[in-house]
Amino acid sequence: MTTKTVAELLSQDVTLQDVTVKGWVRTFRANRFIALNDGSTINNIQCVVDFENFDEALLKRVTTGAAVHVTGELVESQGRGQSVEIVVKSLEILGDSDPETYPIQPKKHSFEFLRENAHLRTRTNTFSAVMRLRSSLSFAIHKYFNDNGFYYMHTPIVTGSDAEGAGEMFRVSNIDPKNPPLTESGEIDYKEDFFGKETNLTVSGQLEAETYAMSLGKVYTFGPTFRAENSNTSRHLAEFWMIEPEVAFMDLAGNMDLAEDFMKSVLGYVLDKNKEDLEFLEKRLLDEEKTKPQAERSAMSLIEKIKFVVDNNFKRVSYTEAIDILRNSKPNKKKKFNYIIEEWGADLQSEHERYLVEKHFKCPVILFDYPANIKAFYMRLNEDGKTVRAMDILFPGIGEMVGGSQREERLDVLKEKMAALNIPEEELWWYLDLRKYGTAVHSGFGLGFERLVMFATGMGNIRDVIPYPRTPQNAEF
Amino acid sequence: MTTKTVAELLSQDVTLQDVTVKGWVRTFRANRFIALNDGSTINNIQCVVDFENFDEALLKRVTTGAAVHVTGELVESQGRGQSVEIVVKSLEILGDSDPETYPIQPKKHSFEFLRENAHLRTRTNTFSAVMRLRSSLSFAIHKYFNDNGFYYMHTPIVTGSDAEGAGEMFRVSNIDPKNPPLTESGEIDYKEDFFGKETNLTVSGQLEAETYAMSLGKVYTFGPTFRAENSNTSRHLAEFWMIEPEVAFMDLAGNMDLAEDFMKSVLGYVLDKNKEDLEFLEKRLLDEEKTKPQAERSAMSLIEKIKFVVDNNFKRVSYTEAIDILRNSKPNKKKKFNYIIEEWGADLQSEHERYLVEKHFKCPVILFDYPANIKAFYMRLNEDGKTVRAMDILFPGIGEMVGGSQREERLDVLKEKMAALNIPEEELWWYLDLRKYGTAVHSGFGLGFERLVMFATGMGNIRDVIPYPRTPQNAEF
Numbered sequence: 001m002t003t004k005t006v007a008e009l010l011s012q013d014v015t016l017q018d019v020t021v022k023g024w025v026r027t028f029r030a031n032r033f034i035a036l037n038d039g040s041t042i043n044n045i046q047c048v049v050d051f052e053n054f055d056e057a058l059l060k061r062v063t064t065g066a067a068v069h070v071t072g073e074l075v076e077s078q079g080r081g082q083s084v085e086i087v088v089k090s091l092e093i094l095g096d097s098d099p100e101t102y103p104i105q106p107k108k109h110s111f112e113f114l115r116e117n118a119h120l121r122t123r124t125n126t127f128s129a130v131m132r133l134r135s136s137l138s139f140a141i142h143k144y145f146n147d148n149g150f151y152y153m154h155t156p157i158v159t160g161s162d163a164e165g166a167g168e169m170f171r172v173s174n175i176d177p178k179n180p181p182l183t184e185s186g187e188i189d190y191k192e193d194f195f196g197k198e199t200n201l202t203v204s205g206q207l208e209a210e211t212y213a214m215s216l217g218k219v220y221t222f223g224p225t226f227r228a229e230n231s232n233t234s235r236h237l238a239e240f241w242m243i244e245p246e247v248a249f250m251d252l253a254g255n256m257d258l259a260e261d262f263m264k265s266v267l268g269y270v271l272d273k274n275k276e277d278l279e280f281l282e283k284r285l286l287d288e289e290k291t292k293p294q295a296e297r298s299a300m301s302l303i304e305k306i307k308f309v310v311d312n313n314f315k316r317v318s319y320t321e322a323i324d325i326l327r328n329s330k331p332n333k334k335k336k337f338n339y340i341i342e343e344w345g346a347d348l349q350s351e352h353e354r355y356l357v358e359k360h361f362k363c364p365v366i367l368f369d370y371p372a373n374i375k376a377f378y379m380r381l382n383e384d385g386k387t388v389r390a391m392d393i394l395f396p397g398i399g400e401m402v403g404g405s406q407r408e409e410r411l412d413v414l415k416e417k418m419a420a421l422n423i424p425e426e427e428l429w430w431y432l433d434l435r436k437y438g439t440a441v442h443s444g445f446g447l448g449f450e451r452l453v454m455f456a457t458g459m460g461n462i463r464d465v466i467p468y469p470r471t472p473q474n475a476e477f
Numbered sequence: 478m479t480t481k482t483v484a485e486l487l488s489q490d491v492t493l494q495d496v497t498v499k500g501w502v503r504t505f506r507a508n509r510f511i512a513l514n515d516g517s518t519i520n521n522i523q524c525v526v527d528f529e530n531f532d533e534a535l536l537k538r539v540t541t542g543a544a545v546h547v548t549g550e551l552v553e554s555q556g557r558g559q560s561v562e563i564v565v566k567s568l569e570i571l572g573d574s575d576p577e578t579y580p581i582q583p584k585k586h587s588f589e590f591l592r593e594n595a596h597l598r599t600r601t602n603t604f605s606a607v608m609r610l611r612s613s614l615s616f617a618i619h620k621y622f623n624d625n626g627f628y629y630m631h632t633p634i635v636t637g638s639d640a641e642g643a644g645e646m647f648r649v650s651n652i653d654p655k656n657p658p659l660t661e662s663g664e665i666d667y668k669e670d671f672f673g674k675e676t677n678l679t680v681s682g683q684l685e686a687e688t689y690a691m692s693l694g695k696v697y698t699f700g701p702t703f704r705a706e707n708s709n710t711s712r713h714l715a716e717f718w719m720i721e722p723e724v725a726f727m728d729l730a731g732n733m734d735l736a737e738d739f740m741k742s743v744l745g746y747v748l749d750k751n752k753e754d755l756e757f758l759e760k761r762l763l764d765e766e767k768t769k770p771q772a773e774r775s776a777m778s779l780i781e782k783i784k785f786v787v788d789n790n791f792k793r794v795s796y797t798e799a800i801d802i803l804r805n806s807k808p809n810k811k812k813k814f815n816y817i818i819e820e821w822g823a824d825l826q827s828e829h830e831r832y833l834v835e836k837h838f839k840c841p842v843i844l845f846d847y848p849a850n851i852k853a854f855y856m857r858l859n860e861d862g863k864t865v866r867a868m869d870i871l872f873p874g875i876g877e878m879v880g881g882s883q884r885e886e887r888l889d890v891l892k893e894k895m896a897a898l899n900i901p902e903e904e905l906w907w908y909l910d911l912r913k914y915g916t917a918v919h920s921g922f923g924l925g926f927e928r929l930v931m932f933a934t935g936m937g938n939i940r941d942v943i944p945y946p947r948t949p950q951n952a953e954f
Contacts, residue, residue: 003726005626005694022726024692024915038725039693040626067915094726095886095916102914119685119907120914122692131693135628142619149482149517151612156945157634157701158647158678158716160952170635170671171654172647172678174705177665180654188654194647194705194715195952201635201649208596208945208954215501215599216516216608217482224634224700228651228671238671239635248515249480249499249571409572430596430954437579437597438501438544439572468633468685473673475637477685477907 001071007040012074015084020071021045022094024123027106028062034088036070039122042129042280046077046085054091064106065097065123111464118468118477126284129277130457130465133270137449137456140269141222141243144262150218150245155205157224160197161427168228169200170238201226206244206444207378207431210407213246213442214434220245222449230472234461235399237450239470246444252380252389252406255443256366259393259402260314263364263452268310270456271303278303278456285458298397302458305396314364314393317356320344322367325360326352347374350399357394364401365394377417379405380441391445398455404445411435478548484517489551492561497548498522499571501600504583505539511565513547516599519606519753523554523562531568541583542574542600588941595945595954603761606754607934607942610747614926614933617746618699618720621739627695627722632682634701637674638904645705646677647715678703683721683921684855684908687884690723690919691911697722699926707949711938712876714927716947723921729857729866729883732920733843736870736879737791740841740929745787747933748780755780755933762935775874779935782873791841791870794833797821799844802837803829824851827876834871841878842871854894855908856882857918868922875932881922888912 003020023038023045031051035044047070051059062068069092077085099105103117104124114121121127145152158172174194175181181192190198205221212219221244228238245258270278282302289297300308317325326332326341326348339349348367357365368391372381379388389406408414414435418425425432453465463469468477480497500515500522508528512521524547528536539545546569554562576582580594581601591598598604622629635649651671652658658669667675682698689696698721705715722735747755759779766774777785794802803809803818803825816826825844834842845868849858856865866883885891891912895902902909930942940946945954 007626022917023694039628039695065915067917094918095912095914097914104914119688119910120692122689128693131630131689132628135630138629139619139623142616146616149484151516151609152615153608153612153944154701154718156716156947156952156954158703158947158952161954168651170649170651172649173654174645174647177648177650177654177657178663194707194949195947196950197952199952211596211954212599212608212944215597216605217500218516224631226635230671239633241631433596435572437572437574437581438542440499440544441571467630467689470633470635470672472671475633475635475672475674475676477633477638477688 005040006036006038006043006045009045009074009086010041010043010082010084012084015075017074018071018089019074019086020069021047021086022067022069025062025064025066025068025097027064028059031059034062034068034070036068037128039128042125042132042276043082046079046082047072047088047091048085049088049091058091058093061093061096062091063097063099063102065102065104066093067095067097068092069094111461115463115469125280127464129280130453130459131467132277133274133281133457134453134465136270136274137266137453138222140266141449143269144265145218145220145245148218150220151212151216153205153209153212153216153219153221154223155202155208155221155244157202158195158199159202160195160199161207167203169203170226170228172199172201203227204242204244204446206246206446207428209244209246209444210434210442211430213248213444214438214440217249218245218247232472234463235451237462237466237469237471240462240466241449243447243449244444246442248442249440250406250443251441252368252391252443255404255406255445256314256316256368256391259391259404259445259447260366263393263402264310266452267306267456271306271310278306281457281459288460305458306456309364309395312363314366315361316366316368317361319367319370319387322348322352322356325356329355329360331355345371345373353392353394353399357396357399362396364396367392367394375405377421377423378407378414380408381413381417389443395451395455398451401451401455402445402447404443406441406443409435409439409441411439482517483513483515483520483522486522486551486563487518487520487559487561489561492551492553494551495548495566496551496563497546498524498563499544499546502539502541502543502545502574504541505536508536511539511545511547513545514605516605519602519609519757520559523556523559524549524565524568525562526565526568535568535570538570538573539568540574540576540579542579542581543570544572544574545569546571588938592940592946602757604941606757607930607936608944609754610751610758610934611930611942613747613751614743614930615699617743617750618926620746621742622695622697622722625695627697627724628689628693630682630686630689630693630696630698631700632679632685632698632721634679635672635676636679637672637676638684644680646680647703647705649676649678680704681719681721681923683723683923684905686721686723686921687911687919688907690725690921691915691917694726695722695724709949711940712928714939714943714946714948717939717943718926720924720926721921723919725919726917727883727920728918729845729868729920732881732883732922733791733793733845733868736868736881736922736924737843740870740879741787743929744783744933748783748787755783758934758936765937782935783933786841786872789840791843792838793843793845794838796844796847796864799825799829799833802833806832806837808832822848822850830869830871830876834873834876839873841873844869844871852882854898854900855884855891857885858890858894866920872928872932875928878928878932879922879924881920883918883920886912886916886918888916
């Protein structure tokens with residue numbers, strides 16, 4: 001008799017068979033009903049104990065969190081809420097869990113408390129559902145790209161190039177921090193460091209991904225990226241995972257098509273595969289929103305929001321059109337925005353993005369053709385000389401989900417841009433080579449994975465969608 | 478007429494249709510035959526130009542590495558080596574490639590030279606095949622675990638715990654390296670650093686993976702890991718990718734079954750999906766081996782070696798048996814080993830592993846039940862009190878491919894082990910909690926991904942199976 005998972009047992013329609021299962025006790029009710037979970041599903045299997053046939057001392061050890069090995073007969077359940085249950089024949093305690101000290105009691109814990117016990121928080125329904133969804137989304141991403149002829153590429157984590165320009169970086173080093181080697185002029189001598197130069201943690205794999213797109217055609221990265229920014233918000237992590245596809249011979253319109261198709265595909269995948277987890281999280285979100293004033297509650301439930309994205313076209317709007325809409329909007333005229341939009345060229349704040357997405361269009365929006373001077377050096381300059389082929393995808397409740405662009409493929413224009421921003425050509429000689437030898441139109445985008453997980457789970461704090469969040473003053477576990 | 482990839486065109490059986498394709502020129506022969514590649518396959522599509530109908534200046538720009546856009550008619554090929562070809566109607570140069578300076582000429586380049594041009598090396602057959610295989614193996618790994626009920630888990634890259642003990646670590650910091658904040662006693666004050674403590678790059682996600690196995694049941698990691706070891710060999714990288722499954726309620730025998738099934742599955746996947754790349758790499762390896770003395774050549778070709786692993790059981794041998802075999806072996810008796818095996822307890826060197834795998838058993842070997850004192854603190858002590866439930870899988874030509882163990886699940890034994898090794902309990906309070914609350918037998922292993930890619934591609938240097946290798950004194954690109 002092989003051990004089965006709870007998910008396997010609950011999907012059985014052959015009852016009256018002997019089964020064996022191992023898992024952790026969620027609750028033990030009336031000295032009779034063990035709710036057993038093993039992580040394979042959000043559902044517990046009910047194990048029914050006839051207490052007269054078991055040693056009292058043994059039953060006392062059936063406490064929340066204890067690991068047990070149950071053998072018995074699978075029967076049709078008499079109670080509500082489950083189709084089958086196990087009539088227990090033998091019960092073995094594999095590992096006790098002292099109810100006096102076990103942190104995860106069968107009651108509602110605050111997310112703050114669970115963050116401090118992040119090593120145990122996946123023993124709750126909420127966090128097990130979130131992490132199963134995170135895993136499922138990851139697989140959906142790999143599957144989408146694999147099915148569509150993309151190659152997965154591992155771009156370097158430790159980088160010697162500081163020209164990526166996406167934000168503050170962490171230094172990676174193994175020189176003696178107390179007595180670092182110095183040059184004659186008194187600077188740190190990084191020639192003596194492990195890599196023979198100053199190195200940092202990557203902020204993006206894009207530039208390296210471009211090198212592979214320009215030979216393998218369609219590639220993507222999915223790896224950790226880092227920002228040493230002191231932002232203690234519910235939207236920022238110092239360490240997060242990013243997905244960056246990059247495609248040769250694809251222009252900005254193709255890039256928008258790809259991003260939209262990709263988002264719909266991966267969200268459609270979890271709608272299909274993670275129904276029970278989503279239903280649980282939808283209910284959790286509903287309960288959470290009941291504590292908020294009516295005006296702040298979502299018009300749609302979690303699953304409705306995901307379906308809405310899967311089923312509707314994203315609205316494509318140029319930056320110039322967006323500025324017009326915002327300039328003429330009520331909150332702008334009534335000076336309700338913190339930053340009043342006066343002229344073309346203004347950088348959009350999240351209040352403006354939220355207005356466009358949540359009030360004006362009421363659907364995901366792709367903004368494109370941004371002013372060149374508020375965007376990165378590598379973006380393709382338009383023929384107007386003042387805008388670049390950039391795009392951002394904005395999601396309701398989340399804000400920017402995707403940022404991408406067509407890349408500047410013309411050597412002379414790229415060099416001018418770099419010179420204007422004081423990016424030394426020696427730093428990026430290899431990046432320039434792509435424009436010297438067989439250059440072509442190409443495009444790509446970056447998607448912050450945790451933002452996607454937040455959207456798909458309805459969790460409001462980014463620290464609750466990654467196993468062990470790294471934030472200022474926190475690298476526990 | 479939508480643009481098709483070369484792979485799509487070569488698999489067409491409808492000829493006499495108009496097609497359009499974009500890619501890079503590999504060669505241009507006799508002012509007539511363009512071999513075009515776009516990375517979608519190792520094969521080129523032949524584009525036939527009737528030079529009398531094209532401008533001479535245009536044809537001069539058809540050089541190796543140039544990006545071109547070809548439109549024409551797909552016809553049955555007259556030449557050997559391909560089923561279809563394109564009779565070119567229009568030809569556009571998207572990006573030139575100066576033949577005087579382009580580094581990737583249509584000739585054999587040394588791997589050393591290509592490492593210096595790693596941003597262009599996937600424009601060669603060898604490296605495009607290697608990186609397609611790397612991508613395919615990655616997908617096979619995700620697919621295997623997903624199909625078998627595992628959850629993918631992203632363990633942290635920046636770690637505040639230095640107790641993992643797998644090797645030298647890189648420090649991650651953003652304090653001022655020249656004027657670091659100091660404590661009263663003159664030590665670096667890491668409280669002032671970004672994370673409020675000393676942090677490093679992870680050497681393994683295992684300990685964190687255990688926390689998730691003990692709630693979600695079956696999990697795996699697949700992420701970058703780091704070693705600050707000054708080893709300039711063809712087998713070591715400072716940054717490499719590792720796969721680490723971890724399973725609750727699984728003992729060492731189950732762990733061996735899982736590892737063997739996993740290896741066979743992912744290698745079987747690429748045998749099926751990457752036939753053409755493997756055939757190319759097999760031929761390359763054969764050519765390389767022709768330059769070696771007969772005795773050093775492999776008895777099997779690349780594909781034969783992979784098939785052998787897929788089709789044959791791994792030999793399971795205890796450390797104690799292995800010591801007996803080695804002690805009585807010819808090279809030991811004749812003192813040919815650098816390290817002569819005298820007694821039980823000796824750590825095995827790669828010469829011994831190679832002997833067992835390549836000379837004695839001639840197949841992959843799983844060694845298990847190693848002496849406790851040569852293995853890590855978290856491995857399950859056997860009842861004999863002197864061996865631990867560890868296992869290593871050794872592959873022909875590669876050596877150690879997998880290292881794993883059943884984990885010590887008993888709180889008292891684990892604490893004793895940690896005390897003996899001076900690992901402070903405060904460092905791993907969360908790891909100890911797993912043994913306090915619902916502990917159970919669990920096991921897992923680690924697989925160095927690049928070792929697997931080396932085995933599957935026949936490449937001899939680990940720097941040639943990762944896009945941008947990080948090694949001592951090298952973090953270019």
